[in-house]
Amino acid sequence: MKALVFGGQGEKRLLELPIPDLKAPSDAIVKVKKTTICGTDLHILRGDVPTCAPGRILGHEGIGIIEKAGSGVTAFREGDLVLIACISSCGRCEYCRRGMYSHCTTGGWILGNQIDGTQAEYVRIPHADTSLYRIPPGGDEEAVVMLSDILPTGFECGVLNGKVAPGGTVAIVGAGPIGLAALLTSRFYSPAEIIMVDIDKNRLQMSGKLGATAIVNASNGQASEKVMELTGGRGVDTAIEAVGVPASFITCEKIVAPGGTIANIGVHGVKVDLYLERLWSQNITITTRLVDTVTMPMLLKTVQSHKLDAKALITHRFQLDQILDAYDTFSQAASTRALKVLINA
Numbered sequence: 001m002k003a004l005v006f007g008g009q010g011e012k013r014l015l016e017l018p019i020p021d022l023k024a025p026s027d028a029i030v031k032v033k034k035t036t037i038c039g040t041d042l043h044i045l046r047g048d049v050p051t052c053a054p055g056r057i058l059g060h061e062g063i064g065i066i067e068k069a070g071s072g073v074t075a076f077r078e079g080d081l082v083l084i085a086c087i088s089s090c091g092r093c094e095y096c097r098r099g100m101y102s103h104c105t106t107g108g109w110i111l112g113n114q115i116d117g118t119q120a121e122y123v124r125i126p127h128a129d130t131s132l133y134r135i136p137p138g139g140d141e142e143a144v145v146m147l148s149d150i151l152p153t154g155f156e157c158g159v160l161n162g163k164v165a166p167g168g169t170v171a172i173v174g175a176g177p178i179g180l181a182a183l184l185t186s187r188f189y190s191p192a193e194i195i196m197v198d199i200d201k202n203r204l205q206m207s208g209k210l211g212a213t214a215i216v217n218a219s220n221g222q223a224s225e226k227v228m229e230l231t232g233g234r235g236v237d238t239a240i241e242a243v244g245v246p247a248s249f250i251t252c253e254k255i256v257a258p259g260g261t262i263a264n265i266g267v268h269g270v271k272v273d274l275y276l277e278r279l280w281s282q283n284i285t286i287t288t289r290l291v292d293t294v295t296m297p298m299l300l301k302t303v304q305s306h307k308l309d310a311k312a313l314i315t316h317r318f319q320l321d322q323i324l325d326a327y328d329t330f331s332q333a334a335s336t337r338a339l340k341v342l343i344n345a
């Protein structure tokens with residue numbers, strides 16, 4: 001089968017490899033139909049993810065058809081069309097029983113990281129019963145791919161943790177696929193204002209189309225001043241950090257209103273200053289989270305019922321044998337205007 005393999009820092013290759021086989025009774029082999037590339041795959045290629053060893057097939061998003069189900073798999077059978085969660089979960093360990101699948105003691109984010117991933121013709125999915133979701137007949141397959149990672153991430157880490165509420169004021173710092181997923185799913189709760197902050201004009205323009213009530217270009221270093229002006233000096237009830245660098249988190253610290261929440265989504269590689277000398281008295285909450293994917297069934301229903309336009313995030317389409325071009329397009333988003341690139345396997 002064809003597979004995109006990580007070759008160490010800065011290296012990736014499209015190789016011909018053997019089709020994976022079952023390793024445990026709870027495994028399933030899925031024939032991948034569609035997959036995509038995540039910003040986290042670029043982090044791996046930059047050498048930022050030490051758990052991912054050279055030789056690993058990348059990818060943690062996708063849909064496909066069950067090719068083979070282990071003897072312990074009871075929820076699915078050969079031929080079923082399924083959505084793959086980016087987080088694998090056993091459903092039984094202490095963390096899974098608390099709904100914290102991201103910290104499953106024999107799962108979590110392992111796909112395309114510690115075990116081979118979805119950017120291939122076939123993938124082995126451990127804990128198949130609890131890590132796959134059936135796609136209802138007639139489901140829009142392209143839209144559903146957006147549910148493997150980015151929509152649950154924006155929703156769980158940003159919107160739910162950020163306590164977005166009717167009439168509330170939200171700012172989302174970072175308008176990449178994750179920030180835009182937070183924008184789309186914030187709208188479930190009808191906040192009065194959704195202010196999008198980024199440095200990329202295309203992405204800000206896209207934010208306007210997807211329901212932002214105001215956009216702020218942060219490239220002049222005055223983003224927080226502008227958000228304060230837009231909110232009459234009060235700040236926002238929810239500040240969602242969707243970048244993963246100190247500057248964007250500090251913007252959130254500056255714009256959170258008294259009683260508000262800073263919901264961090266970004267993966268941070270370096271420490272960030274916390275201005276407690278000002279924030280200690282502001283009754284704020286700061287949250288962090290690795291996506292649990294517990295909201296995938298709910299999000300699947302919102303896509304099915306056309307309440308969530310997940311497909312709006314797809315800008316480019318490729319075949320699996322063009323995946324190196326897909327990586328180039330995705331990694332040069334400022335010039336290619338790429339958000340999510342869809343890959344047909």
Ligand SMILES: NC(=O)c1ccc[n+]([C@@H]2O[C@H](COP(=O)([O-])OP(=O)(O)OC[C@H]3O[C@@H](n4cnc5c(N)ncnc54)[C@H](O)[C@@H]3O)[C@@H](O)[C@H]2O)c1
Pocket residue numbers: 038039040043149153157173174175176177178179197198199200203218242243244245247248264265266267268289290291
């Ligand atoms: N917590 C989780 O479980 C989880 C899951 C998936 C991804 N992530 C993380 O979420 C973050 C966002 O992911 P993405 O794929 O959308 O990334 P991305 O790189 O495509 O988007 C980030 C956006 O931030 C903008 N930006 C950069 N500096 C900025 C600044 N100072 N102020 C405002 N905007 C700025 C960029 O122009 C870009 O549009 C990443 O750090 C990613 O690793 C977290």
Ligand SMILES: [Zn+2]
Pocket residue numbers: 038039040041060086149150
């Ligand atoms: Zn991802």
Ligand SMILES: [Zn+2]
Pocket residue numbers: 089090091092093094095096103104105106107
């Ligand atoms: Zn578990």
